[in-house]
Amino acid sequence: MKSLALDLHPPARRRHPPQWFPIAALTPSLLVLSVFFALPMGMMIGMSFAQTETFSPTLEHYQRFFTDRLSLAGFCRTALMSLLVAISVTVLGYPVAYFLARSTTRWRAVVFALALAPELAGVVLRTYGWLIILEDRGFINDLLLHLGLITSPLPLSKNLFAVVVGLTHVVLPFGILSLMTSIQGIDPNLERAAQMLGASRLAVIRTIVLPLSVPGIVSSMLIAFTMSASAYATPALLGGAGFKVLATMIYEQVLFYIDWPFASVMAMALLLMMLAISFVGVRYESRRRSRASVSSGGER
Known part of the structure; x- marks a missing residue:
């Protein structure tokens, strides 16, 4: 005869943290962000609407920004420079990221170390290295002149090309890490299955990866776009005095012209440009995910 054993001890209740615990845990971070980010940003926004001498409310600085050809040219030049760097970093970093995500050989550690090696040196040091390579009497022009391929130095520095090259070198490790993380999340069995069905390696990368x-x-x-748009050292050194972007123009307005309200307007334009690009990218990714989920649900 089987006996039924009764458990006289009720199950232990799960202890939930008090309601104030999440707020207390977030308080230090929120305090730091409020003091060192929100407060300076609020001061910058308020200063952009203040008159230079009397600090009374005005819109003259915004009107000046949108009517000044130099300011608009700097804004467009910043956007173009950042876009070119973003494309260059993604195109150059994708093959390296794919190799790091899929390789299991000993060369993976070597390539990974080489990809992150530029971060061991400062931005100014790397920029001066490119300045030595790209200037009129630099390594490339001296080599081409010595070989007789050119008769005068090529304009490789003090222009958009030099700045894009220098910023690509600075931002490339971050692009490689971002791409490698995404590729590692792709199941390698999908690629193997496609190859077993007769797809070439290039077709697998184009249609699956x-x-x-x-x-x-x-x-x-x-x-890459946001880091390039806010960069100062590389455009200032490789671009020279004739290559003006918003970061270098803000620096001049603050230190040389002592026009902080107009510098705040430029900083606001730079911030809004980066926020707009980030919003477009995040919005595109969310719509792509929603379309993918709807299509997968329809197939089921």
Whole structure:
């Protein structure tokens, strides 16, 4: 005869953290962000609407920004420079990221170390290195002149090309890490199955890897764009006095012209440009995910 054992001890109740615990845990971070980010941003926004001498409310600085050809040219030049760097970083970093995500050989550690090696040196040091390579009497022009391929130095420095090259070198490790993380999330069995069905390696990358790694591509371009748009040292050194972007123009307005309200307007334009690009990228990725979920649900 079987006996039924009764458990006289009720199950222990799960202890939930008090309601104030999440707020207390977030308080230090929120305090730091409020003091060192929100407060300076609020002061900058308020200063952009203040008159230079009397600090009374005015819109003259915004009117000046949108009517000044130099300011608009600097804004467009910043957007073009950042876009070119974002494309260059993503295109150059994708093959390296794919190798790091799929390789299991000992060369993976070597390539990974080489990809991150530029971050061991400062931005100014790397920029001066490119300045020595690209200037009129630099390594490339001296080599071409010595070989007799050119008769006068090529304009490789003090222009958009030099700045894009220098910023690509600076931002490339971040793009590689972003792309590598995205590619690692793709199941390698999908590639093996496609190859077993007769697809070439190039077709597998074009039809499987690239579409599935779109989040990494968007993330790489956003990181490269925002870092390039706010960069100062590389455009100032490689671009020279004739290559003006918003970061260098803000620096001049603050230190040389002592026009902080107009510098705040430029900083606001730079911030809004980066926020707009980030919003477009995030919006595109969310719509792509929603379309993918709807199509997968319809197939089921």
